[in-house]
Each structure stands twice: as C-alpha cells, then as structure tokens.
Amino acid sequence: MATNITWHPNLTYDERSSLRKQKGATVWLTGLSASGKSTIACALEQLLLQQGISAYRLDGDNVRFGLNKDLGFSEKDRNENIRRISEVSRLFADSCTISVTSFISPYRADRESARALHKDSDLKFVEVFVDVPLEIAEQRDPKGLYKKAREGVIKEFTGISAPYEAPETPEIHLRTEKQSVEECAQQIYLYLKKESIV
Incomplete structure (x- = not known):
C-alpha cells in the first residue's frame, strides 16, 4: 500500500455543482x-x-475490456471488480455526473460498501434492483451463458452455481418481466427528480 502520496484538493463539490449546474x-x-x-x-x-x-454508463462487460481485464469471476475477483467500480462511480458522481452502473454485483456486502463509500463523500447512491425470475432470465439468455452454466462449462455462474443476494431495501425495485425498458428508465428518472438529484 502506497504511503508517500498526498491528496491534492481543488474545487469543492458545491463549487463544481454550482459551475456545472448539476x-x-x-x-x-x-x-x-x-x-x-x-x-x-x-x-x-x-x-x-x-x-x-x-x-455516463459503466457496464459490467465493458469495464472488463480495460480497467478490470485482469479479473476473473471468482468471489475474490468479483469483490475487487465491484470495489474498483465503486471508486470509479464515486469519482464520476463527485464530478457532478450521474453515473449509471450496470453490474450483477451479486454480494450484498459489496453493494453496501459502494453505498458507504458514496455516503462518506456526501454523494447520493441509488440502488436499483432489476428483478426477474430465474426461469425468465434463462429463457432470454442472449449470450448463452445460462446454457453453458447448466452444462458445467461455466463453473461459477450467478444464480446457478454461485449465489445472488437480492437487495433487501433498494430505492427502486423493477420487475422486467412486467415492465418495458422505457417504463423502467422513466421510473428511475422520476425517482431522481423526486429526490431533487436531477
């Protein structure tokens, strides 16, 4: 762990927010x-x-082409994947940008760590549970991953051979077998307006 580093302050969050009007x-x-x-x-x-x-959108697959290309899918690597994204999304939020992250993020403790990181910086964190029954997710299976997991080709796959810990009290709970993509996006947008985030 580096010890010979110094934080260089610049604009405060409030100053940046005033200048960017966001x-x-x-x-x-x-x-x-x-x-x-x-x-x-x-x-x-x-x-x-x-x-x-x-x-700006941070996507689970996209970041593995660069920032997180050194990580696999073990529990330890998944934890590190989410730790890094928590830090990056906090930086985006601190820049007065709405960071939209899209990650399975299967472990509740990792998501709570991301929330705490934002809270420590007085930044808003909105957890959105994109909920769908497993059988419907398997029917969709656009990448063929569930099929490979069922065949044992993928050893640690969330929902099949690795756990998914659903959020207990998310700010927003979407049911994508009942709601359209547009309805889901609108629900999040209206929440952000109601909370005076946008």
Missing part, C-alpha cells in the same frame, strides 16, 4: 444476468442526456 449521483443497477440491467442503463443514460443532464 448534482452528481450513482444509480447502481443490480440483478441476474439477462435481467435487463444493461438495456435499462442504456435507455436511462440516453434519457438523462436528452434532458441536458450529464450522465
């Missing part, structure tokens, strides 16, 4: 593979940008 926050979408997280995150990002609100 607040920052993290909208954290969690749920099983094929629940609709990434699709909803894309729709929400577009909706926010169309409203003139600075937003």
